[in-house]
Amino acid sequence: xxxxxxxxxxxxxxxxxxxxxxxxxxxxxxxxxxxxxxxxxxxxxxxxxxxxxxxxxxxxxxxxxxxxxxxxxxxxxxxxxxxxxxxxxxxxxxxxxxxxxxxxxxxxxxxxxxxxxxxxxxxxxxxxxx
Amino acid sequence: xxxxxxxxxxxxxxxxxxxxxxxxxxxxxxxxxxxxxxxxxxxxxxxxxxxxxxxxx
Numbered sequence: 388x389x390x391x392x393x394x395x396x397x398x399x400x401x402x403x404x405x406x407x408x409x410x411x412x413x414x415x416x417x418x419x420x421x422x423x424x425x426x427x428x429x430x431x432x433x434x435x436x437x438x439x440x441x442x443x444x445x446x447x448x449x450x451x452x453x454x455x456x457x458x459x460x461x462x463x464x465x466x467x468x469x470x471x472x473x474x475x476x477x478x479x480x481x482x483x484x485x486x487x488x489x490x491x492x493x494x495x496x497x498x499x500x501x502x503x504x505x506x507x508x509x510x511x512x513x514x515x516x517x
Numbered sequence: 518x519x520x521x522x523x524x525x526x527x528x529x530x531x532x533x534x535x536x537x538x539x540x541x542x543x544x545x546x547x548x549x550x551x552x553x554x555x556x557x558x559x560x561x562x563x564x565x566x567x568x569x570x571x572x573x574x
Contacts, residue, residue, distance in 0.1 A: 427538045435531045442524070490524045497528070501535045508539050 404513055408506045410467040415509025428505050433469045435498040440473055444491020445481020459492070465499030529558035 408415025413428030447459040463479075464470050473479045479495070482488060511517045537551030 423544070424538050427534065431531055431534055438527065486519050487524065490521075490528070493528065494531075497532065501532070504539065505535070 401510065401513055405506050405510055408509045409465070409502065412467065412502045412505055415506060416512070419509065419512050421512065428502075432466060432498050432502050432505070435494055435501075436466045436469050436473070439491045439494030439496075439498060440478045442487035442491030442494060443482040443485040444479065444488065444493075444495045446470065446474060446479030446495065459496055462496040462499045465501075465503045466495075467502065470499070525562055526559060529555050529562075533558065 404415050404418060407418060411429065412432035413425040413430075415425075416422075416428060417425030446463050447456050449457060449460045451457040481491070485491070508517070533551045533555040536554060537547045541547045541550050
């Protein structure tokens, strides 16, 4: 019985860790005392996302009738809180006429996907695999 | 910020930085791995660009 409660506590902690890591890139590593890694993720990923917005990239809508658009939307969401801030401030509308439009999309999508990898890395660290 | 090459270098820098920091723990190894990856990205993009040069598309 005690083992089950301990496992549940550990599982709850892991879920919280992953959520925190998703919400703010690098927080999962900072939480576990990996300051160098955490700070680099905390600066690099939101900066990459901001550059994507500056290049007039688009935050794609969750239009699942267009599979690629839907997948891009999920990738954009991977960056966490910066996604919601950009949305609230009206950024990420995208300008197809801009020369840098596709570059902007690449920066936005890859920043989100890299953060998903960072979450998995934080999870592995928490489990003692790394 | 309209230069394709500058944007390519910037993109390669960020991706290499995140991957190297994630994959290695020692700063020296991170620098070596990140530098190799960054160089690989930039060189392969230039090589691929030249390989595509003869094609009309």
